[in-house]
Amino acid sequence: MVYIGIILFPLGWVLNSSFKTNKEIIAFPWSFPHEWLLSNYWNAWTGAHVSHYFTNSLVISVISAVMTLILSTSTSFALTRMKFPGLSKVIHRVLLVALLVPAGSLLVPLYMLLRSMHLYNTPLALILPYITIGLPLSVFMISAFFKSIASELEEAGIMDGLSIYGLLWRVIVPITVPPLIPVFMLNFLSNWNEFMMANLFLPKEKFRTLPVSMVAFYDQLNMNYGSLCAAIMFSLVPALLIYVLLQKRIIACVKA
Structure with missing residues (x-):
């Protein structure tokens, strides 16, 4: 319970502050709002264009x-269910080395x-690196599941006449x-929260993602801490929605 409280405390403080004025946040940082704004x-x-940055981050x-999921699933199937003498070990080692590179x-x-x-300065400047970086770990995770499936x-x-692609997508x-x-x-979630590449590869405001836009809120909101906290809450929406919609499958996976 103590651990959960430590984790949730910053989130609760930001949520509480998102309904306050600047004066209240500075003068009474730990109290509830006098008026919920x-x-x-x-x-x-609207004013800080969070809707635009939110859409950019969501699409990318x-x-x-x-x-990443499609490519890693196909790669895992090939490595675990198909025989490539010598080549499979090479691919496995390349992916292992790629996993170790920061x-x-x-x-x-x-x-x-x-x-x-x-x-x-195009969306592909983030999409392609994100796929490449996420591929090695995804392949190892999915390969572990594929190995447990009975042959x-x-x-x-x-015997039913399925091709290799039909076997993968209709059975496995x-x-x-x-x-x-x-x-x-x-x-x-890794892509959604990523900052360094998004800041370096997409400096154009038209394609700016939500984490990068937070840095510019100093000028856009004129130090409006309440609106900044509200923007942070918007950034949590996808993670919460994913968990709410997929919680049954996540729990089923954990039990398995």
């Missing part, structure tokens, strides 16, 4: 997470590569949907 949320959503994060060390090479490919199911699918994937959901959530 919804105008902070409206100011953040969803596309990156979905593509993302921060890739910023300069990625910057130069994106500039040379004329992708800098008799594949043999039955082959439906069985492993609960384990695939945490992989999607992990990649989505």
Whole structure:
């Protein structure tokens, strides 16, 4: 209970402050608002263009997470269910090395590569690196689930005339949907909260993501702490929605 309280305390303080005026936040930081202001949320959503940055982050994060899930699922199936003498070990080691490389060390090479490919300052400047960085861990996680599936199911699918793609998407994937959901959530939340690459590769305001826009709130909101706290609450919406909508599958995966 103490641990949960420590985790939830900052969230509760931000939520409480999002309904206050600047004077109340400064003078009475620990008290409840004298008047619960919804105008902070409206100011953040419209005045600071949080709606635009929110949409940018949502589109980039969803596309990156979905593509990572598709590619990692296909790769995991090939590595665990198909035989490639020698090549499988090479791919496995390459993915292991990629997993050990910190993302921060890739910023300069990625910057130069994106500039040379004329992708800098476009949504692909984030989508492609997010997919690449999320792929190794996703492959290892999904491969562990695929190894636990009985080979008799594949043999039955082959007897029914399924191709290799039909076997994957009509037999294997439906069985492993609960384990695939945490992989999607992990990649989505990682992309949603990412700051360094978004700040470096997408400086144009038109494509700016929500985490990067928080830095610019000093000028946009003229130090309106209430609206800033409201913007932070908006950034929590996707994570909360994902958990509420998918909680049954997440619990089923944990029990399994």
